[in-house]
Amino acid sequence: xxxxxxxxxxxxxxxxxxxxxxxxxxxxxxxxxxxxxxxxxxxxxxxxxxxxxxxxxxxxxxxxxxxxxxxxxxxxxxxxxxxxxxxxxxxxxxxxxxxxxxxxxxxxxxxxxxxxxxxxxxxxxxxxxxxxxxxxxxxxxxxxxxxxxxxxxxxxxxxxxxxxxxxxxxxxxxxxxxxxxxxxxxxxxxx
Numbered sequence: 001x002x003x004x005x006x007x008x009x010x011x012x013x014x015x016x017x018x019x020x021x022x023x024x025x026x027x028x029x030x031x032x033x034x035x036x037x038x039x040x041x042x043x044x045x046x047x048x049x050x051x052x053x054x055x056x057x058x059x060x061x062x063x064x065x066x067x068x069x070x071x072x073x074x075x076x077x078x079x080x081x082x083x084x085x086x087x088x089x090x091x092x093x094x095x096x097x098x099x100x101x102x103x104x105x106x107x108x109x110x111x112x113x114x115x116x117x118x119x120x121x122x123x124x125x126x127x128x129x130x131x132x133x134x135x136x137x138x139x140x141x142x143x144x145x146x147x148x149x150x151x152x153x154x155x156x157x158x159x160x161x162x163x164x165x166x167x168x169x170x171x172x173x174x175x176x177x178x179x180x181x182x183x184x185x186x187x188x189x190x191x
Contacts (some may be wrong), residue, residue, distance in 0.1 A: 087131070094126050097169040106156040113150065117142045125163070129173045166167035 001009075081089060101107055107125070114123045118140045127136065128143075137143055150156045164170055 019179055040053075051154065086175055091126075091173040093168050094129050094176065097163060097166055098125050101159060101163060102154075104159050106150070106153055109148040110150045110156060111145070113146045114143070117146050129169075130176045131175060131178060 111124050117122055121145075123136065123140075127133075128147075151160075164173075
């Protein structure tokens with residue numbers, strides 16, 4: 001073989017090695033892209049990877065206080081209310097809950113019908129929920145008819161259900177009407 005043939009043979013071998021290396025490199029890049037696509041996404045901020053390290057809780061150290069040998073635990077709580085204070089708190093709770101529904105159109109219509117039936121402006125759900133319910137029903141028997149008519153209205157029934165589903169309101173009504181102070185279960189009217 002001549003020197004020229006050897007030279008060209010080496011050029012061919014180096015060219016083939018270069019082409020094979022280029023193909024292997026392209027296959028490697030494609031495989032790396034596929035692995036990066038299947039890997040879990042990395043959190044970034046301004047395209048800079050961010051590694052979030054969860055904070056470690058500091059261990060709490062409990063030391064016995066050496067001031068007095070006998071330590072007595074004290075629990076702070078409200079003193080129980082007497083009957084008058086409990087009724088006043090119940091009245092305030094009823095008024096507070098009903099103030100949330102003062103703009104309800106079905107309740108406003110109910111109040112208007114109550115005023116028309118009794119001629120009094122002070123009768124509302126707070127008065128009907130209080131301790132004078134029996135006296136009001138005796139004095140104004142037409143109240144039962146007004147209540148029965150409005151109970152057929154679905155919006156009114158829904159508003160009453162929302163009001164009476166409040167456990168504080170139900171407990172306050174029970175206190176005001178002289179029943180047990182335990183929570184009262186109110187069921188929705190049948191439709």
